[in-house]
Amino acid sequence: MLNYTLRRLMFSIPVLLFISFIIFLILDLAPSDPTGNLPLTIPPEVREKIRESLGLGQPMPVRYYKWCVQFFVNEPLNIWDQYWGTCSFGCEDRLRVVSYVTRSPVVDLIVQRMPQTLWVVGMSYVVGILIAIPIGVISAYKQYSWFDQTGTFVSMVGFSVPPFFSGVLVIIIFSVQLGWFPSIYDTTLKVVSWDTFMLQVRQMVMPVMVLALQTTAQISRFMRASMLDNLNQDYVRTARAKGMKESVVLLVHVLRNSLIPVITVIALGIPAVFGGAIITEQVFKVNGIGQLLIIGIQGGDAPLVQTLTFIFAVMIVMANLVADIMYGILDPRIRYD
């Protein structure tokens, strides 16, 4: 198992390097000009100077190499130094990945935006899973009952309704018509007292609801299918024949075995939820990393877009890795060697 994990980790390094190169190539081939948003009164030679100061004068392989050094060496060292308050390997003149538009290090921008995204996206994922698992269990146990039929229909709807419609719909219902929740997520809110805590909860309800609907739709289907696979197995009959209570059979024997494939699906779904959050953040005006990406794309901010897209890619590769390894750990029948 350790051998397999190490091999997969080693293999993910060239994959990630290749992906970062593709992203870099796409951004580089594009006819986008970082000085395009500057005032038209700037003369062309000054414009050229600005481009050179952004590091655009050098050939593409050199710039890609420099981005790699900045992202893979300098940024981790910087995080290390900031965390421990040290200054190792010449921290003063260390080059960092700097945004064209804001002129601040990209990683700092991402660190600022991360908590909002993590709160909204992470919370919705947890809520979605917590709702989905009981629905899947009951649907499978009472197959073809009205509960199962309703669950199937609702999850079909959850698959089909895109978040930019369900989000707008809940805004119309709960904030325009009923006025229960604010439609714009206020990230400046600090939770210091009970009232601010309630405000925070109220502004999180709608985005979490929208994202959780999608998560629930997917995971409850997987849970149901996995439960159905296990309910007909011999060990379930044996457990019943031993005279165990139905609740023990269902919730201990069957549930634990059915959760194995579902957990890998949950791990695989994490990057997709972050991707979907790009739209949800736009609907509810949450200034998380999704919105940062949109701003970066619109402003032609190549370092920011490069870094953020690459972080998404890292998440996907890591989620795949974690899913495969967890499958092997949880299910001893699976052997990778």
Place this chain on the structure above:
Amino acid sequence: MTDTATTTKTEAPRSQWADVWDQFRTHRGAMIGAAFFVFICLLVTFGPMLWTLEPNYIDIRAKNQGPSMAHPFGTDQLGRDTFAQVLAGGRVSLLVGVTAMLLALFLGTLVGVVAGYFKRLDSPLMRLTDLFLALPILPLLLVIIMLFRDTLRAAFGPETGIFILVVSVIGITSWMHTARIVRGDVLSLKEQEFVLAARSIGTPSRRMILRHILPNVMSPIMVSATLGIATAIITESAISFLGLGFPSDFPTWGRLLSDSTNFMTLNPERVIWPGLAISLTVLSVNYIGDGLRDALDPRIRGR
């Protein structure tokens, strides 16, 4: 068993597709979905001929109206008729969905069949598929569209350029699942005896693939076709919603939805129509896919 065998001997042999159709008909959701999808297709194709109001005709005196006889879905902030716009937008959205699906299907089938049939190409092509699966699709889509749209607009005109860009980008980023499924099926087909028989009489690879392999992998391809339409419509709408798709005077469902969110408090029902159109179309397509999967599965068929 023997009774039925003797009675059916006189009848004409039933084709596989008749069985599939019989099974498909028993799936109620799939039938409703298929009926609705046909209805939507007919509506957006022939609707603009019956509802002759121009989608871009500006009648500023009739702005922000609710539903009425003259404008059944109301009007927008410039007095354009929402019903005409939804019809025109549906044409674009469905066309994008179907074309992108065809492109993705073509790529996926090509890669899947080649990887499954030619052993030497299997490993590199599957590594390529894994690589594409690891790409963050939505961010890359946005990046590519934002960066290349001006070039393509200049080359093909504003609407056609964006159409080509959106369709090709969605197609190129969504063929991977089809390729994987098709490869798996081709691998198992290759071991069967009829393939061995065909090879033993000297069938060349090209005819082998077209005559023997492709017809037998049609069922997974058809199921992924329906799912492909659904994802392509949602992706196109998402791109339009984020303001990176077609130009704003060129209605698509996502574009209409995104434009009407700014008038949510003033005119909330305007948001409903394009959103409902997207959701119901995707829902119906998903149900068709569900029914097809059941109908094409020989283990379920005939029960």
